[in-house]
Amino acid sequence: MSNILHFSEHTLQEIALVFMATVYFLRIKWFLKWTLGKERQPATGMGDTNPKKGARYSLGMIIKPWTMESTRTKPFMYAQFVLFHLGVVAAIALSFIIPYGPGLLKSAALVSAIQFMTGAAFIVGIMRIIRRISNPYMRAISSPDDHFSLILLTSWFAFASMAASNDISGGEGIMQTFFLLTAFFLMYVPFSKISHYLYYPFTRTYMGRSFGRRGVFPLRKKPAYDTV
Amino acid sequence: MNNGKDVRSYKAQKVIDRMGQKLSRQIVGSLTACVHCGMCTDSCHYVLANPGDPTYAPAYKADLIRKLFKHHYDWTGKVFPKWVKAGSVYTDQELEELKDTVFGKCTNCRRCTINCPMGVDLATFNRMARGLLCHVGIMPEGVEYVAKEQWEIGNQMGVLKEDFIGTIEWQEEELQEEMQDPTAKIPIDKMNADIVYTVNPREVKHDPRSILDAAKIFYMAGENYTMPSEGWDMTNFGLFNGDDDLGGAVAARVYDNVRELKGKKLVMSECGHGYRSTRCEGPNWAKQDIEFEAESSVITMLRYIKEGKIKVDKTKNPGSYTFHDSCNNARSCGLTEEPRELLSLVVEDFREMYPNRAENYCCTGGGGAMSMSEYKSRRLKSGKVKAEQLSATGAKVVVTSCHNCVDGLTDIIGHYNVGMGVTQLVNLVANALVVDDRISENAMKYAGEEAVTA
Ligand code: SF4
Ligand code: SF4
Numbered sequence: 184m185s186n187i188l189h190f191s192e193h194t195l196q197e198i199a200l201v202f203m204a205t206v207y208f209l210r211i212k213w214f215l216k217w218t219l220g221k222e223r224q225p226a227t228g229m230g231d232t233n234p235k236k237g238a239r240y241s242l243g244m245i246i247k248p249w250t251m252e253s254t255r256t257k258p259f260m261y262a263q264f265v266l267f268h269l270g271v272v273a274a275i276a277l278s279f280i281i282p283y284g285p286g287l288l289k290s291a292a293l294v295s296a297i298q299f300m301t302g303a304a305f306i307v308g309i310m311r312i313i314r315r316i317s318n319p320y321m322r323a324i325s326s327p328d329d330h331f332s333l334i335l336l337t338s339w340f341a342f343a344s345m346a347a348s349n350d351i352s353g354g355e356g357i358m359q360t361f362f363l364l365t366a367f368f369l370m371y372v373p374f375s376k377i378s379h380y381l382y383y384p385f386t387r388t389y390m391g392r393s394f395g396r397r398g399v400f401p402l403r404k405k406p407a408y409d410t411v
Numbered sequence: 412m413n414n415g416k417d418v419r420s421y422k423a424q425k426v427i428d429r430m431g432q433k434l435s436r437q438i439v440g441s442l443t444a445c446v447h448c449g450m451c452t453d454s455c456h457y458v459l460a461n462p463g464d465p466t467y468a469p470a471y472k473a474d475l476i477r478k479l480f481k482h483h484y485d486w487t488g489k490v491f492p493k494w495v496k497a498g499s500v501y502t503d504q505e506l507e508e509l510k511d512t513v514f515g516k517c518t519n520c521r522r523c524t525i526n527c528p529m530g531v532d533l534a535t536f537n538r539m540a541r542g543l544l545c546h547v548g549i550m551p552e553g554v555e556y557v558a559k560e561q562w563e564i565g566n567q568m569g570v571l572k573e574d575f576i577g578t579i580e581w582q583e584e585e586l587q588e589e590m591q592d593p594t595a596k597i598p599i600d601k602m603n604a605d606i607v608y609t610v611n612p613r614e615v616k617h618d619p620r621s622i623l624d625a626a627k628i629f630y631m632a633g634e635n636y637t638m639p640s641e642g643w644d645m646t647n648f649g650l651f652n653g654d655d656d657l658g659g660a661v662a663a664r665v666y667d668n669v670r671e672l673k674g675k676k677l678v679m680s681e682c683g684h685g686y687r688s689t690r691c692e693g694p695n696w697a698k699q700d701i702e703f704e705a706e707s708s709v710i711t712m713l714r715y716i717k718e719g720k721i722k723v724d725k726t727k728n729p730g731s732y733t734f735h736d737s738c739n740n741a742r743s744c745g746l747t748e749e750p751r752e753l754l755s756l757v758v759e760d761f762r763e764m765y766p767n768r769a770e771n772y773c774c775t776g777g778g779g780a781m782s783m784s785e786y787k788s789r790r791l792k793s794g795k796v797k798a799e800q801l802s803a804t805g806a807k808v809v810v811t812s813c814h815n816c817v818d819g820l821t822d823i824i825g826h827y828n829v830g831m832g833v834t835q836l837v838n839l840v841a842n843a844l845v846v847d848d849r850i851s852e853n854a855m856k857y858a859g860e861e862a863v864t865a
Binding site: 213214215217218219220221222223224225227228229232241244245251252253254257260264318319320321322323324325326327328329331374375376379382383385386387389390391393394397398399402403404 | 434435436437438439440441443444445446447449450451452453454458463465466468470471474486487490491493494495496524525526527528529530531532690691692693694695698699700701705741742743744745746747748749766768769770
């Protein structure tokens with residue numbers, strides 16, 4: 184392994200991680216400085232739920248696609264969402280496994296799993312790029328950051344898939360690109376929409392608490408009464 | 412002004428400054444968390460009625476507000492404004508354009524809210540944006556007019572106290588006639604009543620029959636209730652124009668009158684936004700906790716039947732009925748099961764509308780849209796999905812627990828020739844009342860009194 188690849192796999196990643204953590208910390212601090220609106224309203228609704236129950240339901244809706252019409256009626260979009268995010272998990276894991284636990288990649292099953300997940304995420308990324316460009320609604324709501332983040336992640340998946348075997352016998356180009364992209368990704372994320380997962384627990388909890396207090400969450404599908 | 416971009420108009424600056432005062436963490440979360448995934452797009456009735464026009468997409472509309480937040484209050488927007496679509500407003504014309512969207516292209520129905528995987532509540536910050544514009548006097552004429560009536564006269568329709576009392580007395584006479592009981596009363600300002608009953612001014616001005624029907628139900632239940640001569644309007648235009656001060660003042664007026672009359676419970680007639688404003692948001696706007704119970708008349712009526720205080724006969728309401736959930740009742744207050752239970756008790760043929768409950772579509776009259784005549788054609792067009800929902804039920808009558816929805820649905824039914832009637836639960840419950848025993852008892856008494864007088 185060349186010095187430059189070693190630098191990219193270790194020092195550069197560590198610098199990028201520290202940078203990302205610092206900006207995230209500042210971002211959360213900034214977010215928490217806003218005053219939390221006080222809810223004084225007495226509970227409404229059928230009374231068999233409460234803010235805590237509502238918050239739990241709200242946080243879990245993303246893994247229960249049947250709870251939202253938007254995910255229930257678009258199973259293909261939901262499947263894309265799952266594959267895309269599994270790809271993120273796999274690529275992040277790979278960026279740690281290669282420098283700190285390369286022995287794990289002796290397992291052909293693990294390599295295949297990572298290749299499958301990042302490969303599938305790459306295909307979904309391409310589909311999402313096409314959708315973002317060709318769908319007039321998506322075009323109208325997209326910012327340069329949306330386009331760039333999607334292209335960045337899609338390219339990253341492609342290189343992650345190729346780098347999963349951790350084989351540099353044919354040259355270091357793929358590995359080098361994967362780690363450079365990873366470092367750039369880590370430093371870019373806090374400034375981009377990719378950091379949405381930082382807000383997810385907050386927004387869903389606030390929404391769930393309010394809707395729980397009002398008996399809206401968990402959503403009702405069947406009569407909760409037995410009079411008739 | 413240089414190209415209108417270097418110098419900001421007085422109003423534009425005020426809007427930006429006030430935004431800083433109105434941002435809560437919940438709103439900031441919603442303004443920050445959108446990933447532009449587009450999953451909310453076709454949850455909006457405006458989008459469904461205007462295919463191919465992205466300016467109706469919830470995320471597009473949200474971005475018109477979000478760009479101000481990003482530019483002025485979020486440092487990512489300050490560092491890379493174009494990259495994240497941050498931007499400011501400089502001219503009054505730009506504020507007018509924003510008005511067209513926040514008032515004219517969204518009914519704050521929250522359907523996109525419950526369909527957003529990220530938990531972005533556009534309706535809440537759209538309301539905030541309305542409030543910012545109203546603060547500088549930029550709003551539809553009808554909104555300004557109604558808000559002024561509620562500030563100055565104390566109710567949305569400018570009903571004077573003597574007219575209110577006159578209407579109640581008139582309905583009291585009707586009650587005596589229908590119940591054949593000259594002692595039947597609609598009490599006004601009675602102290603220590605178990606229920607203080609508040610209504611929508613539309614009932615006083617255009618639909619006094621609803622007051623009479625409620626009075627019949629209270630009469631049959633033997634309820635110790637009263638209507639207040641002040642603070643009887645439980646509707647609240649503050650919900651629609653985004654003015655928390657108006658919202659707080661109106662809600663406080665209702666609460667204060669319940670306290671003054673030493674009422675035990677506040678009951679609100681069927682009105683979605685009134686219920687949400689008075690029951691849910693009012694305490695927040697008025698910054699006070701309410702110590703007495705408050706409930707929708709739907710729950711009161713249901714309880715009377717369950718407790719045997721009134722008897723109903725569903726054969727008195729023949730025909731087929733469906734139920735339209737008011738957005739404010741269902742999606743913002745969880746009032747979905749009680750109206751269905753009640754309806755099933757008073758009609759023979761109840762058919763669900765799909766989608767329903769918290770997923771129901773807006774009647775198009777939400778968010779104060781009925782008062783914005785300049786957007787009427789847009790509103791009616793957006794009602795296409797509602798008209799299809801109604802038609803698919805095959806029912807002859809649509810029932811709703813909201814006066815706004817009655818008007819919104821009536822417009823849609825007329826515009827799309829759906830051929831359906833619109834009514835409320837109070838009318839059906841009153842019609843289904845089994846009153847024969849009470850009437851014959853009173854009639855004998857009445858006849859006896861008349862004989863003595865003669
Ligand atoms: S509001 Fe929610 S559903 Fe709509 S585009 Fe933004 S994140 Fe997606
Ligand atoms: S709140 Fe309702 S009307 Fe407004 S954008 Fe969302 S779905 Fe459309």
